[in-house]
Amino acid sequence: MDERDQRCGPRRCVPRARVPCGHDLRALPRRHQPQRDRGRAARPSRSRLQRAAAGDAAERGSRLVKTWRIALAALTLAWAAAAPAAEPILVGQSAVLTGPLAPNSLAFMEGQKLLFDQLNKAGGVGGRPVKLITYDDVYAPDKAAANAEKLLGTDRVVCLFGTMGTGIGAAMVPVAAKYDSFIFGGLTGAAVLRGPKVPIYHVRESYADEVHRVMNHLKTVGVVRIAVVSSDDAYGKGIEKDALEALQKNGLSPVLSLRFDPQEKEPARTAQQVIASGAQAVYVIAAGMPAINVIRALVAAPVHPQIYTNSVASSFLLYKELGDKSRGIVLSQVMPPFWKTRFPIVDEYQRARRSAGSEGEGSYLGLEGYITAKAFAEALQRVKGPVTTESLRRSIETSPPMDLGGYTLAFRPDNRNGSSFGDITMLASGGKFAQ
Numbered sequence: 001m002d003e004r005d006q007r008c009g010p011r012r013c014v015p016r017a018r019v020p021c022g023h024d025l026r027a028l029p030r031r032h033q034p035q036r037d038r039g040r041a042a043r044p045s046r047s048r049l050q051r052a053a054a055g056d057a058a059e060r061g062s063r064l065v066k067t068w069r070i071a072l073a074a075l076t077l078a079w080a081a082a083a084p085a086a087e088p089i090l091v092g093q094s095a096v097l098t099g100p101l102a103p104n105s106l107a108f109m110e111g112q113k114l115l116f117d118q119l120n121k122a123g124g125v126g127g128r129p130v131k132l133i134t135y136d137d138v139y140a141p142d143k144a145a146a147n148a149e150k151l152l153g154t155d156r157v158v159c160l161f162g163t164m165g166t167g168i169g170a171a172m173v174p175v176a177a178k179y180d181s182f183i184f185g186g187l188t189g190a191a192v193l194r195g196p197k198v199p200i201y202h203v204r205e206s207y208a209d210e211v212h213r214v215m216n217h218l219k220t221v222g223v224v225r226i227a228v229v230s231s232d233d234a235y236g237k238g239i240e241k242d243a244l245e246a247l248q249k250n251g252l253s254p255v256l257s258l259r260f261d262p263q264e265k266e267p268a269r270t271a272q273q274v275i276a277s278g279a280q281a282v283y284v285i286a287a288g289m290p291a292i293n294v295i296r297a298l299v300a301a302p303v304h305p306q307i308y309t310n311s312v313a314s315s316f317l318l319y320k321e322l323g324d325k326s327r328g329i330v331l332s333q334v335m336p337p338f339w340k341t342r343f344p345i346v347d348e349y350q351r352a353r354r355s356a357g358s359e360g361e362g363s364y365l366g367l368e369g370y371i372t373a374k375a376f377a378e379a380l381q382r383v384k385g386p387v388t389t390e391s392l393r394r395s396i397e398t399s400p401p402m403d404l405g406g407y408t409l410a411f412r413p414d415n416r417n418g419s420s421f422g423d424i425t426m427l428a429s430g431g432k433f434a435q
Contacts, residue, residue, distance in 0.1 A: 086124070088131035089380065089387055091161045092151030094144045094172065097136035100262075100289040104314050104365060105164045108187055109134075111369025112162055114352040115377060125380045125387065133157060139164075141171035148175035158389050159184055162372055165287070166190040167234040173199060181389050184379070184396070185372035187312065187365075189334070190238040196414045201396055203372045203409060205419050208242040210310045210332040213422050214283065215246040218308070223280045227256035227305065229270060229294060230285035236262070239285045239310070255279050262290035271297035271304075279305045287312040292321045299325045306330065316363035319431035326427045333423040336407060337433065338367040344405030345371060375409050375418070378402050 096105035112132070120129040133155055137144035144163070151157045152175060160176055163169055164187040173193070176182055182199035189207035193200055218226060228243050230236035236259060247254060256277035260270045271294065274282050282305045284294055291313040298304045299322065308330045315333075318326040339361055341347040349370045353362055379402075380387060382395045401410035402418075409418035426434045 086128045088129045089125060090155060090157040091130060091132050091159065091376075092148070092155060092157035093132055093134040093161050094137045094147035094151070094163055094168065095134050096139045096164055096168075097134075099138045101139045101164070101287060103317050103320075104187075104288045104312065107314070107316065107363050107365035108162065108164060108369040108372075110358070111349065111366040111371070112373040113369075114349070114356055114358075114366075115370050115373035117356070118352060119373075119377050125377070125383075128387075130377070130380070132161065137168060139168065141167045144168040145171040145175055148172040152176070152179040152181055158387060158392060161185060161376060162369070163187065165235060166193060166238055169193045169200060170234060179389075182393060184376050187368070188235075189311075190235065191242065192234075192238060194417055196416060198416065201411060201416050201418065203375055203418055204311075204334040204368065205422050206417065207239045207310065208246075209420070209422055210334065211239060211242040211283075212246045212249075213424060214308050214310070214330075214332050215243070215250055215252075217424055218281055219250045219252070223306070224252055225255045225278060225280040226252065227274050227277050227279035227282040228254045228258075228285065229256075229274060229282055230259050231262040231287070231290050232259040233262055235287055235312075236285050243283055243285065260286075260290075260294060262286060264290075265293055266297065267294050268297050270294055271301060274298060275301055275304055281306040281308055284309040284313065288314060288317060289321075292317060295326075295329065296322060308332075311335075311364065314363075314365060315425070315427060315433070316365065316431070318427060324429055326431075327429055329427045331425055331427070333364055333425055334419070334421060335364050335368050335371065335423075336421070337423070337425070338362045338364055339433075343407070345374070345407050346405075348405060371404060371407055374404050375402055378404070 095109060096102050116130055116132060124130060133151060135147040135150065137147050148160060151160060159181050160172060160183040162185050163172060163183055166188045169183065169186045169188050169190070170193060172183060176199045182201065184201045185203045186193065186200050189204055189210060191206060191208055194202065194206055226247065228240060230240040240257070244254065244257065256274060256279060258270065258273060260267050282298065284291055284307060286294060291309055295307055295309070295318065298307060306328070310332045311334045313331060315331055318329060336343045336346055338346060338349065341350055346367065349367050350362060352370065379392060379396045379399070382399045383391045385391055396411050397413045401408055407421060411418050428434045
């Protein structure tokens with residue numbers, strides 16, 4: 001037997017290298033095949049079985065997962081259908097939905113709706129939506145008082161919100177006091193509705209502040225012959241008093257002071273009296289359409305004094321009704337310019353309008369409604385524990401100042417006037433503003 005045969009006998013062949021030994025290994029009995037080759041020969045058969053078994057298991061698992069997902073989805077829908085909706089936080093509002101002052105009220109409410117829609121879409125307050133219950137008072141104090149009684153006594157709202165007008169507020173205050181409740185964000189600056197014992201939290205500065213700003217401006221520019229024209233209602237009488245006091249403080253007296261019927265649609269006689277007085281400027285104290293009607297009669301004259309008015313005359317309504325004849329009218333304002341997005345709150349308001357598909361550029365009243373609702377939402381979110389009338393009152397009066405984005409509010413138990421922001425603007429062509 002040669003050397004090769006000595007290394008590899010016929011009964012046992014264990015190659016020591018990759019070089020073939022000369023024997024046909026396939027011809028050897030199975031027990032003489034190398035262990036390495038045995039494993040290679042057997043593995044394909046076991047792999048096919050394993051792959052088949054794994055495929056069956058995967059298919060069964062996939063069917064199981066699909067079945068589980070369908071069952072879970074059905075169960076989730078069943079739970080959602082069975083689970084009661086979160087109880088809303090009820091808030092009451094008496095608003096002017098019809099009548100001459102409705103445009104002002106509706107513009108104010110548009111801004112409120114933008115904010116509350118955003119708030120509820122984001123989950124509300126602690127998972128509870130805010131629901132605003134609104135009744136029309138047609139700007140009638142007795143109707144507003146009845147609405148307040150229904151809201152607080154029957155609907156059980158947590159408080160009253162976003163009212164409009166001095167007479168309306170005065171009629172609702174006793175009802176709020178009866179139920180130990182309050183009004184948040186009334187659209188009024190009347191002195192009679194301000195003070196630590198009056199249950200109204202104000203988001204705008206007072207009419208007295210507006211009047212003094214205008215009278216100081218007139219003195220600064222050298223205007224001394226001033227007429228004061230006011231609507232013969234609670235609103236007009238209250239601001240007329242402030243205007244006369246502001247004139248006296250500046251060492252002036254009006255060349256004319258008169259009142260007109262706010263229901264008079266063509267007050268030509270009032271305009272004629274103003275022009276005949278020789279006034280350099282006239283301060284018109286009225287809200288909404290009554291102010292528009294007087295101003296319309298004034299601008300119809302070939303020559304008329306410079307016209308001044310305050311925020312609730314509504315700049316957007318002036319341009320809507322008078323077009324470019326409104327150019328040059330000066331208004332005091334209690335909100336930031338609604339078009340100046342350098343104020344974060346204004347930018348937020350404008351983005352909310354675009355998201356809602358609102359038309360136009362917005363308005364001062366719309367921004368005021370948005371800010372009022374945002375401040376109210378902030379107070380709700382700061383409540384510790386369940387939201388009740390008392391816990392909300394504590395939240396408003398004891399929380400740190402609210403920075404709403406360039407517009408700050410600060411309330412205390414002895415101060416319910418949250419803002420001191422004020423501005424003066426002049427209407428320009430196309431309904432734009434000059435400052």
